[in-house]
Every structure is written in structure tokens, then in C-alpha cells.
Amino acid sequence: MERPGGRTARVRASVLRAAGDVLAEQGLASLDLGDLARRAEVGRTTVYRRWGTVTAVLTDLLLEMVVESVPRADTGSLDGDLRANARLVVKTLTDRRQGPLFRAIIAAATSDEVTAAALTRFYAARIREWAPCVTDAEARGEVPRGTDAEEVIRAVSAPLYYRFITGTGELDDSVADRAAAAAIAAARAGVWSSSAE
């Protein structure tokens, strides 16, 4: 057994940081286990034994991104919570390191099923983390009963990712706020509720 923060944990942190750096700076095509070992100052054998493939590193990186990601907001109103969510997504996608990193992982997922499955788990975890903002709002009477909380959270991120992928339009806080407002308007109109009030 190894305690947290031990050598294995430090090796993992170094390799995942190096992988994130390479993806953000040069993209997926440059990701190579030998190069990662050199950058992370870790033995090649260790990297090959522990991960073995670039896909395994990507999957582990996405797991780490879930663990490290920001918890849901709890501002007391759905508007406050979803604006916080939308602004966090914009901040991530426009970040100098995180933006290119997400682009590279999304690209990797298009050509590899294992990475695609890990990417789906990442987003599913993020959606589950933020869904209680909607169920709390339902309890406060802010949206109809039976509103599909995960659909609302997806609806907040969707226009931001659409701009990120297609390049059609800026990504800033005012776009984030409108994404939140649009999701709330649709939720209130009962688009995602099984039983409209």
C-alpha cells in the first residue's frame, strides 16, 4: 500500500502534467510515451509499465480532470448557479492552457473509442456535479416539477461548446450569461419537464 503523495502519486502527477503540457502546446500528434518520460523526469520503463499507451495516459488525464474540477455553485438561485456554471465553462475554454488541451482531447476522442468513452465519462461527471443546482431550484419552485436536471446543465454548456468547436462567435461572460438565461427560459417553459405545471 502506498500513502497519498508517495512516489507513485508524484510520478503520476508529473506524467499527467507533462501530457497536459504537450497536448496544450503541440496537440495529440506529439504525444509520445518516451517524450513524456523525459519531460516528467521519470524512467521510460515506469511510464511504459504504468500506462503502456497514449490512450491510457489520456484516460488517466481525464479522470484527474474530473477529480480536480470545480464543485457546483450554490448561490441560492438557479440564475446565479447557472451563470456561475456558464462562466466557468467559458473561462476553461478560453484559458491559454485549458482551451488547447480540451481541443486536443476532443480531437483524440474522434479517432479513438477508449478516449471517446473517457471523454463521455468526464462530461457525464461534470453534468452530475451541477445537476443538483436544478433539482434545488425545482424544490424552490423555480422550474416545473419533473424537470430533467441533466438536460438543463447540458443546455448551459452546449452553446459555449458549439462556439468553441465551430468558431462562430465570441466566448465571453455575456455569452455565458445568455446561455444560462436561455436554459432557464426553456426549463421554465417546460421543454425538459415530464409534467408541465
Add this chain to the structure above:
Amino acid sequence: MERPGGRTARVRASVLRAAGDVLAEQGLASLDLGDLARRAEVGRTTVYRRWGTVTAVLTDLLLEMVVESVPRADTGSLDGDLRANARLVVKTLTDRRQGPLFRAIIAAATSDEVTAAALTRFYAARIREWAPCVTDAEARGEVPRGTDAEEVIRAVSAPLYYRFITGTGELDDSVADRAAAAAIAAARAGVWSSSAE
């Protein structure tokens, strides 16, 4: 001058079809000009002289996709038009050839600025094609005056592309219909209008 349907047009059609096939079947990494020439049964010199790079082929393919793409619906109601739009997007993204083709082009755009710019032009053209559905609806009083038509069209596609990219949730006609309904609810609530009624 060459008439439409002449040899140059046939060469272009063959090469672009071959490029689409390779992207859909094997992805971007397999796209190679010599291989395209062979598949298209066109001389290598012709392909190298006419396009010169894989990026140039991708850009030309996206231009062709704009030209060949389906015109806007005109059903007489915003709901009818936007459902038609959403269902067309779902049909495209779930198509056995088009789905992988879009994935490959989106991936290519993450690592190449010229392809990214061509992809943005493709989506901008599609959004402009469908935007009159919203301005017509505004004229009929279905949405507030000053509604940003392009924002509404983007909002219809966004949740469908979000599912396509993240793998969180199915893509079918009921999801398409809810995407249209959500965009309309937000538009009616004035989220994208400069002057709420």
C-alpha cells in the same frame, strides 16, 4: 473557360468524393494526396498541382459541402422550420458517412488554423441560410422584435453538436424537437432580443 461538368469539374468531384470517403472511413491521419489520386483515378500531378496540400483539399471539401447543403425549410411556422433544421442536423450527424466525416473535419480543425477557418465559414454559411426562418417568424409576431436570428439558429444546433462531441446522450428526432422547442422558448422569453416586447 470550362463549362460546368467538364473534365476539371469531374476531377474535382472525384477527388472530393475520395477525400470524404477516406475521412469517413479512416479519419484524417490517412488522408494523403497520392492515395487520393489513386482512389479518384486521377493523375498525381493533377492533384498536387490543383490542391498541393491536404488542408487545401479539406477547405475545398467544406466549400462543396456548403454548396450542396440543404436549403432552409419554409413551413410557415417557426416551430416547423426549427424542427426541420434540428432533424436535419441529427440526420447528418448520425449518418453512417456524414457523421464520421464531420468528426474527422472537426478534429482536423483543432490542429490546423486554415481548416478551422474553413469550418467556421461552413457553419457561418449554414447559420445564414437558416436565419431567415427567425426573421420571418419575427415578421409574423412569433418572436420579439430585434431577436438575433443567428443566435436562435446556433441554439438549435448547439445541444445536438454537444451530444455529438461529448457522447452524453442519444441523438434522435425527439432530442431534435426539444432542441427546437428550447430555442423557441428562449427566443420568446427575449433572451436574444435587443428590445423585449
